[in-house]
Amino acid sequence: MESVVNATPDSPHEYDFLSFFPIHSHHHPLILLINTIHFKPTVHIMNALEVKNLNVSIDGQAILKDFSLTVPKGEVHALMGPNGTGKSTLAKVMAGHEDYDVESGEILLDGESILGKEADEISHAGLFLAFQYPLEIPGVSIANFIRAARSSRLPKGEEINAVEFYKELYEKMDALKMDRKFTARSLNEGFSGGEKKRCEILQMSMLAPKYCVMDETDSGLDIDALKVVSEGVNLMRGPDRGFLVITHYQRLLDYIVPDVVHVMYDGQIVKSGDAELAKELEAKGYDWVKEEFASATA
Amino acid sequence: MSDTNLTEQEEAIRVDTEKGNFSYPESYQYDAGVGLTEDTVKYISDVKNEPEWVREFRLKALEIFYKKPMPTNWATKDLETIDFDKIRYYLSKGQRPSRSWDEVPDDVKQTFERLGIPEQERKFLAGVEAQFDSEAAYSRMKEDLEKEGVIFVGSSEGLEKYPEIFRPYFGKVIPSSDNKFAALNSATFSGGSFIYVPKGVKLKQPLQAYFRINAENFGQFERTLIIADEDSEITYMEGCTAPKFETATLHSAVVELVALKNAKIQYITVQNWSSNVFNLVTKRGMADEGAEVKWIDCNIGSRLTMKYPGVVLKGRGARGEVLSIALANNGQHQDTGAKMMHLADNTTSNIISKSISIGQGRSTYRGQVHMPKHLKNCKNNTECDALLINTNSRTDTYPAITTRGENNTVQHEASVSKVSAEQIFYMMQRGLSEGEAMSLAVNGFVNDLMKAFPMEYSVELKRLIDMEMEGSVG
Numbered sequence: 001m002e003s004v005v006n007a008t009p010d011s012p013h014e015y016d017f018l019s020f021f022p023i024h025s026h027h028h029p030l031i032l033l034i035n036t037i038h039f040k041p042t043v044h045i046m047n048a049l050e051v052k053n054l055n056v057s058i059d060g061q062a063i064l065k066d067f068s069l070t071v072p073k074g075e076v077h078a079l080m081g082p083n084g085t086g087k088s089t090l091a092k093v094m095a096g097h098e099d100y101d102v103e104s105g106e107i108l109l110d111g112e113s114i115l116g117k118e119a120d121e122i123s124h125a126g127l128f129l130a131f132q133y134p135l136e137i138p139g140v141s142i143a144n145f146i147r148a149a150r151s152s153r154l155p156k157g158e159e160i161n162a163v164e165f166y167k168e169l170y171e172k173m174d175a176l177k178m179d180r181k182f183t184a185r186s187l188n189e190g191f192s193g194g195e196k197k198r199c200e201i202l203q204m205s206m207l208a209p210k211y212c213v214m215d216e217t218d219s220g221l222d223i224d225a226l227k228v229v230s231e232g233v234n235l236m237r238g239p240d241r242g243f244l245v246i247t248h249y250q251r252l253l254d255y256i257v258p259d260v261v262h263v264m265y266d267g268q269i270v271k272s273g274d275a276e277l278a279k280e281l282e283a284k285g286y287d288w289v290k291e292e293f294a295s296a297t298a
Numbered sequence: 299m300s301d302t303n304l305t306e307q308e309e310a311i312r313v314d315t316e317k318g319n320f321s322y323p324e325s326y327q328y329d330a331g332v333g334l335t336e337d338t339v340k341y342i343s344d345v346k347n348e349p350e351w352v353r354e355f356r357l358k359a360l361e362i363f364y365k366k367p368m369p370t371n372w373a374t375k376d377l378e379t380i381d382f383d384k385i386r387y388y389l390s391k392g393q394r395p396s397r398s399w400d401e402v403p404d405d406v407k408q409t410f411e412r413l414g415i416p417e418q419e420r421k422f423l424a425g426v427e428a429q430f431d432s433e434a435a436y437s438r439m440k441e442d443l444e445k446e447g448v449i450f451v452g453s454s455e456g457l458e459k460y461p462e463i464f465r466p467y468f469g470k471v472i473p474s475s476d477n478k479f480a481a482l483n484s485a486t487f488s489g490g491s492f493i494y495v496p497k498g499v500k501l502k503q504p505l506q507a508y509f510r511i512n513a514e515n516f517g518q519f520e521r522t523l524i525i526a527d528e529d530s531e532i533t534y535m536e537g538c539t540a541p542k543f544e545t546a547t548l549h550s551a552v553v554e555l556v557a558l559k560n561a562k563i564q565y566i567t568v569q570n571w572s573s574n575v576f577n578l579v580t581k582r583g584m585a586d587e588g589a590e591v592k593w594i595d596c597n598i599g600s601r602l603t604m605k606y607p608g609v610v611l612k613g614r615g616a617r618g619e620v621l622s623i624a625l626a627n628n629g630q631h632q633d634t635g636a637k638m639m640h641l642a643d644n645t646t647s648n649i650i651s652k653s654i655s656i657g658q659g660r661s662t663y664r665g666q667v668h669m670p671k672h673l674k675n676c677k678n679n680t681e682c683d684a685l686l687i688n689t690n691s692r693t694d695t696y697p698a699i700t701t702r703g704e705n706n707t708v709q710h711e712a713s714v715s716k717v718s719a720e721q722i723f724y725m726m727q728r729g730l731s732e733g734e735a736m737s738l739a740v741n742g743f744v745n746d747l748m749k750a751f752p753m754e755y756s757v758e759l760k761r762l763i764d765m766e767m768e769g770s771v772g
Contacts, residue, residue: 095727119726128727135724139742148738149728186742203728 046111048072049094049127049211049242054105056086056093063089065267067105069244071211076243078253078278081264082286087246088132091215095129096122109211124153126210130200130217136188142199143169143183146206153207172205176232193220194229201232212236213244218252230255250282265293333383336360339485342388346454346488349461359474359484366478374631376602380576385548387486387519443505449494450505453521456492463494467525471554471584471610479578479604483519483552490520490551495530495561504533504566504752520551526561526589535752537569547601548576555583557591559613564592568755570762571600573629579605582637585645587613594750595622597632598762606664608637611645611676618647621750623759626659626691627766635664635696640676640706651682652744654763655691656770663695663712671702678708685743686716687736687770715743737767 049071056064063086071077081087093100094107096119107115114122137145146169150160170180176198188196197217204212214233218226233256237243245256253261253275261278263271265286270293271277281289331338339360343353368377443450449460457464474484495501526532549571557563563583571577577600583591593607609618620636638647653661663682678701684693693714701708717739725735740763741748748756 095723097723118732119723120729120731123727123729131724131727135718135721137721137725137739137742139745140738145725145728145738148730148734152729152731152734207728 045070045072045108047074048108048110049244050106050108051090051094052106052108054090054093054107055103056089056105057101057103058089058099063100063267064093064105067268069262069269071242071244073210073242074239075259076237076245076256078256078258078261079244079246079264079269080248080250080261080278080281082290083248085264086267087264088215091129091132091213091244091246094122094127094213095119120152123149123207123209128204128207128209128212130197130204130212130214132216132219134188134191134196134200136186136190138186138189140187141184142187142202145187146203149203149207169202169206172202175205175235176202177228178202194222194225197221197225197229198232201229205232205236210240211242211244213246215246216248217245218247218249226252227255250278253278263289265289270296332386334360334363334385334387334482334486338387342486342488345388348454348457351465352457355469355474356485356487359481362475363478363481363485366475366481368478373604373633374602376631377576380548388488439505443501446499446501447496448499448501449492451492453490453492453523454488456523460492460494463525464492464523467554467556468523469554471556471582472552472580476580479550480552480580483521483550483580486519487521487552488519490522490553491524491534492522493524493532493534495524495526495532497527498529499527500531501533504535504564506535518549520549520553522551522553523556524554524563524565525556526558526563528559528561530558531562533564533566535566535568535755537567547574549578550576551579551581553579553581555581555591557583557585557589557616559586560588561586562590562592564594565607566594566751566755568596568598568751568759569600570598571603573599573601573627575600577603577605579603581605581607582610583608583618584610584612585616585618587642588615589613590617590619592619593621593636595620595634596751596755596759597622597624597634598766599627600630600632602631602633604633606635606637606666608639608666609647610639610641611647612641613645614642615644616642617645620649620651621747622651623744623747624651624653624661625763625766626653626655626661627770628657628659631660631662633662633664635662635666635682636680637666638668638678640667640669640673640678643673644675645673646677648678649680649682650747651680652685652747653683653693654685654687654740654743655693656687656766658688658690658692660692660694662693663697665697665699667697667699667701667708669701669703669706669708673702673706674704676701676703676706680708680710682712683743684712684714685740686714687740687767733768733770736770737764740767 051067051069054064054067055062067086067090079087089100093102096114096117102115106113109125109127112125114125114127147160147165150165154160169183173180173182178198188199191199197220200217217229221229230252233243245252245258247253258275258278261273261275262269263277263281270289336357339356340353343356370377440450449456451459457468469484472480474481493505524532524534553565555563555565569577581593583593585591591609595605595607597603597605607620609620611618618638622634622636624632624634626632632653635651636649638649640647647667649665651663653663655661661684663684665680665682667678667680669676669678678699680697680699682695682697684695686693695712697710697712699708699710717736721739722732722735725738726732730738741760744763748759751759
């Protein structure tokens with residue numbers, strides 16, 4: 001069986017799958033697969049969040065149309081576009097929301113498919129979604145909630161060290177200029193818009209995800225809150241983490257400077273560029289994109 | 299106590315669960331048999347060697363019981379399935395139905411395991427052992443209390459040894475004629491506590507029924523009377539979160555509280571009945587001038603629980619409060635609520651009720667607040683919140699508030715909520731499983747009331763809610 005490892009298309013009998021795995025074989029099956037050029041090569045980037053040719057509809061209406069996007073680790077990508085182009089739908093589908101019909105396509109996290117998985121599995125795989133409208137959970141304190149979320153990542157039977165947990169929580173709250181008393185408040189209940197968004201960033205930093213998808217985090221924020229939230233995000237930037245910042249306005253990108261800016265329209269990305277693109281959009285408005293899109297598809 | 303051997307006892311239990319024709323071993327010296335007649339009541343009174351006035355009290359109550367119809371004109375028709383002729387009303391003294399550990403169903407054993415109930419207590423709670431080794435603890439506690447003049451005994455011992463305190467209040471807060479089941483209890487009562495706290499004595503530690511009940515015996519027709527004399531304070535706790543594994547299917551207790559001038563009584567109940575039990579309980583307190591009566595009530599399990607703790611606000615400035623949590627799972631109906639009777643000026647009452655209905659469980663809130671015409675400056679606040687877990691869960695609210703007079707204010711808020719799919723998605727996005735997310739939301743729903751429970755109870759309650767929530771989603 002020594003020829004198996006060096007299999008070439010010239011020796012077709014070597015591709016008989018069953019013959020690859022004789023009981024007495026000393027070869028590890030994985031080695032066989034890696035060395036077999038017979039399979040169609042598909043490129044999965046091991047260090048990126050990838051969306052490939054995604055088609056999504058709701059109630060029969062197409063929302064994402066052959067949408068593709070790659071956010072490598074270490075980069076911040078901004079996704080901009082007018083309302084109703086499918087930005088939030090993309091965020092929810094990525095996080096495993098069940099209300100959408102995914103017709104085709106792939107979503108890969110470090111090469112592994114997360115499409116069709118439960119929301120908690122996707123969370124554990126390393127994707128965090130900062131919600132545009134964070135939900136209120138009455139009676140559940142911020143501290144308890146984050147603790148439960150952290151516990152869900154531990155092997156069964158293991159428990160969180162409460163002292164260390166609170167130390168970390170307080171440090172991160174200080175960085176986000178959140179009053180420590182907040183830990184005892186019910187999650188998002190009666191919070192102002194700014195407080196809700198800070199709380200999202202707090203959760204994001206406590207859960208240390210590989211990829212952060214932030215859906216309109218700037219909406220409802222005044223300029224001071226915007227700065228604080230942006231600082232929190234910037235502190236999390238690093239080579240091991242990717243960001244997809246969804247926003248309607250350029251304003252946020254003054255503080256969270258993106259590596260790449262994508263413009264989305266009618267369910268797909270119509271333009272990509274560097275941070276300058278966002279400024280151009282701000283100056284010209286989205287009508288410019290719409291017109292360009294209209295003439296391109298005409 | 300008879301020398302009945304274990305086999306006979308076991309046989310007796312089997313008989314209890316069967317329908318139709320059966321006999322009962324004659325060697326059972328103290329057994330009232332099945333069915334309720336005048337002889338049954340006389341028998342109970344004889345065995346207990348009661349004074350004549352108690353015997354008369356019982357017989358009179360029996361008449362009332364016969365006369366009163368089932369309250370099915372307002373309550374559930376399920377009550378009609380209770381067959382009073384098949385119930386055994388008194389089992390010989392010191393005899394608790396016992397069984398072997400092997401006979402205890404696996405799910406009950408598992409529940410003990412998961413609630414972290416200590417080994418020796420498990421056997422007691424499952425009815426395997428008549429009592430566990432708490433007698434020493436009880437008598438130590440009793441000694442300490444006696445130094446302060448506090449009486450903490452069984453109700454039979456109370457009426458026998460302390461008639462001058464017991465008799466004036468017994469059956470006064472809840473007369474036998476109050477309702478059919480109060481009459482039933484008055485005719486057949488045994489077990490329960492009698493507590494008297496003298497003037498000015500403020501008990502720092504709560505008294506636990508647990509000790510006393512274990513040291514004595516637990517009856518299905520318990521009768522408890524607590525008297526807090528002027529300026530005294532007492533907290534009493536009954537029940538535990540472990541499921542009570544009972545063969546008897548009807549439990550009908552009466553609890554009367556008397557808070558004299560400026561006294562404070564807090565009565566805490568946590569009960570988790572097995573799902574075959576009808577739990578029909580009458581609980582009421584009387585608050586004199588400046589006194590306070592507070593009921594904290596948590597009802598889990600049972601087939602049907604009907605319980606509306608009440609406070610009669612008799613003296614000026616008296617305060618009454620009912621905080622309750624009810625959890626109804628499949629096949630269960632928690633029909634609970636509160637009653638506040640304002641009978642003097644400047645009295646205030648507060649009712650907070652939270653119910654959770656899981657699966658086909660049903661929870662009902664019934665409230666009665668009464669402020670007559672001649673009163674002024676009375677206040678009531680009522681909040682009742684219901685949480686429905688599944689689409690087939692059910693809740694009903696029947697508040698009855700009458701207010702007249704001057705400057706009386708009542709406030710009533712009711713809400714019905716559901717844990718939304720978006721809330722669950724939000725929590726799952728953070729890594730919680732669907733079940734964990736639901737449990738967390740439910741615990742959050744009762745969280746503010748949980749704080750009213752003593753620490754160890756609230757920890758157990760949380761675990762219990764988690765367990766009840768299992769299998770309710772997905």
